[in-house]
Amino acid sequence: xxxxxxxxxxxxxxxxxxxxxxxxxxxxxxxxxxxxxxxxxxxxxxxxxxxxxxxxxxxxxxxxxxxxxxxxxxxxxxxxxxxxxxxxxxxxxxxxxxxxxxxxxxxxxxxxxxxxxxxxxxxxxxxxxxxxxxxxxxxxxxxxxxxxxxxxxxxxxxxxxxxxxxxxxxxxxxxxxxxxxxxxxxxxxxxxxxxxxxxxxxxxxxxxxxxxxxxxxxxxxxxxxxxxxxxxxxxxxxxxxxxxxxxxxxxxxxxxxxxxxxxxxxxxxxxxxxxxxxxxxxxxxxxxxxxx
Amino acid sequence: xxxxxxxxxxxxxxxxxxxxxxxxxxxxxxxxxxxxxxxxxxxxxxxxxxxxxxxxxxxxxxxxxxxxxxxxxxxxxxxxxxxxxxxxxxxxxxxxxxxxxxxxxxxxxxxxxxxxxxxxxxxxxxxxxxxxxxxxxxxxxxxxxxxxxxxxxxxxxxxxxxxxxxxxxxxxxxxxxxxxxxxxxxxxxxxxxxxxxxxxxxxxxxxxxxxxxxxxxxxxxxxxxxxxxxxxxxxxxxxxxxxxxxxxxxxxxxxxxxxxxxxxxxxxxxxxxxxxxxxxxxxxxxxxxxxxxxxxxxxxxxxxxxxxxxxxxxxxxxxxxxxxxxxxxxxxxxxxxxxxxxxxxxx
Numbered sequence: 001x002x003x004x005x006x007x008x009x010x011x012x013x014x015x016x017x018x019x020x021x022x023x024x025x026x027x028x029x030x031x032x033x034x035x036x037x038x039x040x041x042x043x044x045x046x047x048x049x050x051x052x053x054x055x056x057x058x059x060x061x062x063x064x065x066x067x068x069x070x071x072x073x074x075x076x077x078x079x080x081x082x083x084x085x086x087x088x089x090x091x092x093x094x095x096x097x098x099x100x101x102x103x104x105x106x107x108x109x110x111x112x113x114x115x116x117x118x119x120x121x122x123x124x125x126x127x128x129x130x131x132x133x134x135x136x137x138x139x140x141x142x143x144x145x146x147x148x149x150x151x152x153x154x155x156x157x158x159x160x161x162x163x164x165x166x167x168x169x170x171x172x173x174x175x176x177x178x179x180x181x182x183x184x185x186x187x188x189x190x191x192x193x194x195x196x197x198x199x200x201x202x203x204x205x206x207x208x209x210x211x212x213x214x215x216x217x218x219x220x221x222x223x224x225x226x227x228x229x230x231x232x233x234x235x236x237x238x239x240x241x242x243x244x245x246x247x248x249x250x251x252x253x254x255x256x257x258x259x260x261x262x263x264x265x266x267x268x269x270x271x272x273x274x275x276x277x278x279x280x281x282x283x284x285x286x287x288x289x290x291x292x
Numbered sequence: 293x294x295x296x297x298x299x300x301x302x303x304x305x306x307x308x309x310x311x312x313x314x315x316x317x318x319x320x321x322x323x324x325x326x327x328x329x330x331x332x333x334x335x336x337x338x339x340x341x342x343x344x345x346x347x348x349x350x351x352x353x354x355x356x357x358x359x360x361x362x363x364x365x366x367x368x369x370x371x372x373x374x375x376x377x378x379x380x381x382x383x384x385x386x387x388x389x390x391x392x393x394x395x396x397x398x399x400x401x402x403x404x405x406x407x408x409x410x411x412x413x414x415x416x417x418x419x420x421x422x423x424x425x426x427x428x429x430x431x432x433x434x435x436x437x438x439x440x441x442x443x444x445x446x447x448x449x450x451x452x453x454x455x456x457x458x459x460x461x462x463x464x465x466x467x468x469x470x471x472x473x474x475x476x477x478x479x480x481x482x483x484x485x486x487x488x489x490x491x492x493x494x495x496x497x498x499x500x501x502x503x504x505x506x507x508x509x510x511x512x513x514x515x516x517x518x519x520x521x522x523x524x525x526x527x528x529x530x531x532x533x534x535x536x537x538x539x540x541x542x543x544x545x546x547x548x549x550x551x552x553x554x555x556x557x558x559x560x561x562x563x564x565x566x567x568x569x570x571x572x573x574x575x576x577x578x579x580x581x582x583x584x585x586x587x588x589x590x591x592x593x594x595x596x597x598x599x600x601x602x603x604x605x606x607x608x609x610x611x612x613x614x615x616x617x618x619x620x621x622x623x624x625x626x627x628x629x630x631x632x633x634x635x636x637x638x639x
């Protein structure tokens with residue numbers, strides 16, 4: 001076994017996993033606050049990446065202006081989705097709400113094809129090109145810098161959750177909605193904010209992933225990998241999202257490198273199936289007790 | 293509520309036929325279905341076959357999702373199992389189609405039971421994701437088990453045959469598909485008014501209460517999975533005979549979502565809804581194709597925008613129905629009927 005190769009693959013996988021962790025964080029945020037499983041998260045990422053393409057490629061803005069614009073666009077999209085399509089579903093069965101997000105995903109794919117055609121596109125390169133070496137291990141610069149930017153946002157989020165007023169309101173709403181209401185927290189606003197911030201994380205990750213792997217209307221498939229991450233980690237656990245994100249990213253890349261690309265999805269879904277059988281609420285999720 | 297229609301026994305309440313008017317309309321419908329292929333052109337015939345296959349699969353999913361409350365994203369995978377079973381049997385054994393279709397249903401039901409096994413432990417969305425995992429595995433098996441499934445190239449098969457008669461044209465396939473669809477919807481209607489069907493509905497309404505009432509959850513949930521995937525398997529088998537080629541890409545995840553959407557748009561937990569939903573969702577793309585063809589002389593770009601428009605309309609239908617008409621087309625149908633029944637009064 002070639003340990004150098006394994007190390008490099010693992011490193012790339014872990015970096016990719018960092019981005020998964022960021023997306024999963026956005027997903028968990030939305031789930032914790034609003035109890036909505038967002039099947040459209042991959043499509044929100046895709047939409048933000050296309051916005052970046054339009055700003056940086058089409059309007060020829062500097063990438064460092066286009067990136068914030070695209071991310072803001074993505075988070076506005078999240079907020080609008082929540083206001084117009086998720087809010088009316090409040091109190092409906094989870095199945096219906098999930099189907100709404102699936103419908104939204106389809107609408108977004110259609111919109112993207114409508115505006116930017118179905119052809120695959122390449123994002124203009126905006127990350128430094130010098131190869132990165134960690135010890136003897138080579139890491140593709142796009143992945144390395146993507147990981148750095150992603151983790152920066154991740155750390156900001158974690159600090160925000162822990163210390164800011166908005167973060168406290170979000171955690172309070174997640175743990176007990178009625179109590180949060182009676183303590184004067186504007187729960188509706190928290191719902192909206194959760195979607196905005198969740199989509200923000202997804203949008204940034206979307207641009208970074210698209211910068212390394214290219215962009216097409218099928219990009220939203222990545223949402224399935226994220227789904228695996230959050231189920232394995234536990235739907236309502238931020239720690240779970242981080243750990244499982246890194247692990248699934250690593251597993252996917254290693255399986256892809258050693259077994260071939262067609263094994264990427266089945267490998268992660270095996271983990272998913274095992275977790276569902278052993279610990280259905282995920283590695284770090286809360287075990288909900290049901291009462292009649 | 294119809295006036296003068298008080299039910300006095302459980303038998304009367306559970307009866308399929310409640311009035312002779314109903315029998316008359318149903319007979320008329322059967323007659324129309326029978327005469328349809330003699331009057332329709334080949335395009336309409338093709339659509340009729342597609343709708344028939346969709347009705348079978350949607351009815352199956354409706355039993356699982358609409359009546360038992362178990363959401364499944366694996367319907368396309370089960371259809372694939374049925375289609376591959378038919379393809380393999382017809383290539384290797386040459387059995388006539390009633391046998392292959394039955395076996396397709398049974399194999400799919402067996403796979404369905406296997407997939408349904410986690411359903412006792414996980415439910416709701418977790419179950420949806422478990423079935424999603426199943427459909428990923430099934431797709432992987434279809435693509436990689438080359439000695440049986442032919443790999444990515446798939447399998448092509450001979451037309452369906454029985455007693456030396458081959459069913460090559462859409463015209464002949466119609467006479468397999470549509471009677472089978474009618475039969476299977478009827479069977480579903482019958483199952484749902486038995487003890488088993490009532491158990492399904494009790495599980496949907498509150499599974500813990502159902503268990504306290506003495507319903508064996510695992511048994512009935514698996515039964516629902518088996519029944520639902522049997523329908524999917526038969527539909528998949530018909531799909532195989534209809535297109536006569538089966539590839540892993542014939543049964544993508546989007547197809548599972550299509551059937552879920554058909555159940556929702558039609559009306560969850562309503563067999564009529566499933567039928568209406570299946571027909572509606574199959575015909576919308578065709579209507580859009582016609583519209584595009586009509587618009588092309590004026591806007592030469594129209595065909596380019598058709599496929600994105602289809603995605604948008606598909607999504608908007610799901611979202612729109614869930615927000616504005618959660619009971620689906622069936623509810624609209626009932627409203628229309630109520631209007632005529634009560635006319636000239638408004639309510």
